[in-house]
Amino acid sequence: MNEDAELSQTIAQLVRRLKGTHLHAQMEREARECLHQPEIQLDSLKDDVRSFLRTSGWERKLQNAVHRELHVGRLAPSLPAVPAEHLKEPLAYMRKAQASWERRIVKSLNSMSTELGVPLARMRPATEQQELSNKWNEMGTDEPDLSRFRPVYAPKDFLEVVVALRSPNLNSGEDAGARSHWGLVQVPLGVKDIAQLRETYAELSLATGQLGIDDNAHIHPDVFENNYIDIGKKVLAKQDSAAAQQYSRRGCPTGLRADLWALILNSVNQPQDVLHFEQLKAGVLQHDLLVDNLIYKDVKLTASNDDYYFVFEDFLYQVLLCFSRDAAVLEHFKYNSATPPKSYIQGKEGDDDYAVFYPPNGVIPFHGFSMYVAPLCLLYNEPSKLYSVFREMYTRYFFRLHSVSSACSGIVSLCLLFERLLQTHLPQLFYHLRQIGAQPLRIAFKWLVRAFSGYLCTDQLLFLWDRILGYDSLEPVAVLAAAIFAFRADNLMEVTSLASAEAVLADLSTLKVMPLIQIFLFAV
C-alpha cells in the first residue's frame, strides 16, 4: 500500500528526470524510424515497438540510465512539506557547519583576489586566446609565476572543521562510561561495525576469488584469472551497468577496466559529449578565472611531483580547467550539502539578478584536488572521455570527501568509521597513539580525503577504486586506512611522537590493498 505509492512516485520522478535527456530524444527517433519496418504491425504496435527496442539494445541503454539515476544522489521525498535543504543534508547543525566553512573559503578567495589584484574573472584578449589555443596540448611547458598564489585550503584545515563538529542535542555531560570515544570525531553518526561490514562486503571474503589477490604471479591463471576475464568480456558485451557494477566488486582486469568503469558510470562518449567538451574548451580560451591559477598551482605542487602522474600534467590542466567551467556540475548540489558560491557583477552586490556562480561549476579546488583526476589518466587517453568519466566520478563520490554531511559515504562518517574500527579492534594501539599525542585520524585524514590517490601504488589504487565503484560506497577507503594501521601496528607501538608515527606511515607504495582489507575484515 504505502510501498506501492512510494514506488509509483519514484517511477514518476525518474521519468521526469529522463524526459529531457538526449537518450529520450534518441529513443523516440528510433521508435519512429522503426515504424518503417515490415514486422511492426499496427494492431500490436506498442508490443512490437517495445520488442524492437529490446532487441536493438535501446532497452539496455534505458536500463543503464535508470540505474544511474537511482544511484546518483537521493530522490526527492514523498512528503510535500520537506524543504530542499533537507534533501541536501537532514541535520541542521551539519548544514550550519558547512555554511560557515564555505563562508571562510569564499572570504579567503576574495581576500586573495584583492591582495594580489587579480580579478575573479576576466576576458582574455584575442592574442592571448590564440596563444593558449596553440599551446592547449602542452600547457605543462608554460611556467607562469604562481609564487604569489597559495591554495585556498588544505585537507588539514578541513580536518579542524570536522573535529569541531558538535551535535547540540548530545548529552555530553554524562560520564564517559561505555560510550567513550577516544577519537577526534565527536558526532554520533551511525557507522557499520565489523559484523555489518562483513555482510555488506561479502564478495571480499577469504573464500571468494579476487583480483588483487588471486591474480598473483605465483598462482596459475587457470585457477581464477582466465575465467574471470572471460566473464568480464561477457559483461562488456552485454552492456549492462548493473552487471558491470556487480562484477567490479571482485576487481576489474586491467585490459577491461576502462570500459567497465565507463559502463558502470553510464558515461557514454557520444558526439554531443565531445561537443560539450569542445564548448568548455572554448570557454577556457575566452575567459581567465582566478581559480585557473589555483588549479595550475595545485597540479604543479602535487601531480607534477608524483613519480607516476607527472606525465599526465597536460591532461590534468585540460580536464580541470574545463571542469571549472562546466555548469552541468551544478546539478549535483541538489544532493550535496555544499552550496555553490555566488558572485555578483561589480556594483550590483546583493542583487540576485546579477549573481552568477563562481566558479561556474561551483567547486573551489583545494590543495590536492588534481589527484582525483590523475589516476583516471592511466585508463583514458582521450580528453573528452577522460573528462566525462571524471565528472561522473566527482558528482557521485568525490564531492563527499570535502563537504560536511551525515551521509554514510561522507567524510565525517568515514572518519568515524575509521576511528571506531581502530578503537574496537586495536585498542592498545589507539590508546598508545593517543598518549603520545598522535591521534590516528591526524595521520589518516589526508589519505581519506584523497581516497588514497597519490599514496598507493597505481595498480593497487585502481583495485581500491574498483571496489568503490562496485559497492557504490567510499567505506572501503576507511576500512583500508584501519587495515594499514593494523598492518604496521608493531612498528607504531614503538614510536614516541607524532612525527615518528607519521614517518612509519609515510610510505604506502609497497602495500597490497586487497589482502590488507580481506585480512582486516575477515581474518581478525
Place this chain on the structure above:
Amino acid sequence: MSADDVTKGVACTLKPPVFLHFGGGDSKTQGCCSGVCVIDVALPPGKTTITFKNFYTALVSVRLQRRSPGQEGAAAKWCTALRDRPLMTNPHTEAGAQDYYSIDRKQMQVEPDGVSSIRLILKQPSSAWLTFSVQDVRIFPRMQPVRKELVFPPQDPLDVASVSCRLQQMWALSQVMQSSQSHAASVGRFDVRTTHARTSKYIFHLLTSP
C-alpha cells in the same frame, strides 16, 4: 476545508509535552527521566493523516480518543492506533533524527473517524540525547484526488485498422494528385508535405465525423 488544507495541512495546537519521570515521590527530588513523553493534540474534525518533523525521537505511538460511529451517546474512548513505530534506526545515532515522517490512516490499526483528540507518545530510550520531541505537526484531511486526470468523454472508439486502411487509400490518391499537379504551376513557397498533411487532416475529419 480549503484547498490549502489539502496540500499544506493544518498546523494543530499541541499541548506542552509531558515528560514522564519515575521516582521522586516528593517535590524536592526530581525523578529520573524515563525517556517517554506524551503530547496531546487538539484535533479539528475530519482529519486523518499526520505529518511531523522528528527531533531525536526513537519511537512514536499514537492513541486516539474517539467515539465509535454506532454509539453516539457513549463517552469517547482511548484506543491505540499505532504502537512503537520506529523513527530512528538506532536510538543512539543521528540517522533519522531530524527527518520528516507521515502517518496515514492505512498505517493505523483503527479507523480514525470521529476522533476528538490524538495523543502522541514519544519514546527515546537512549540517554545520549538532552531532549527529544516532534516539531511542525500537521494534520491532513482524508486524501481526496486533488488533481483530476483530464479524461476526455469517450467518443466512438476509432477502429485503428480500418481508419489506417482508408488513410492508405487517401495517401495513394493524394500522391496521384500531386504527380498530376506537378505538371501545372509549382506550389510556390508552401512545403508539399504540409499540403499533404492538411489534405489528410480534412480527409480524417471527414472519416470520423458521425
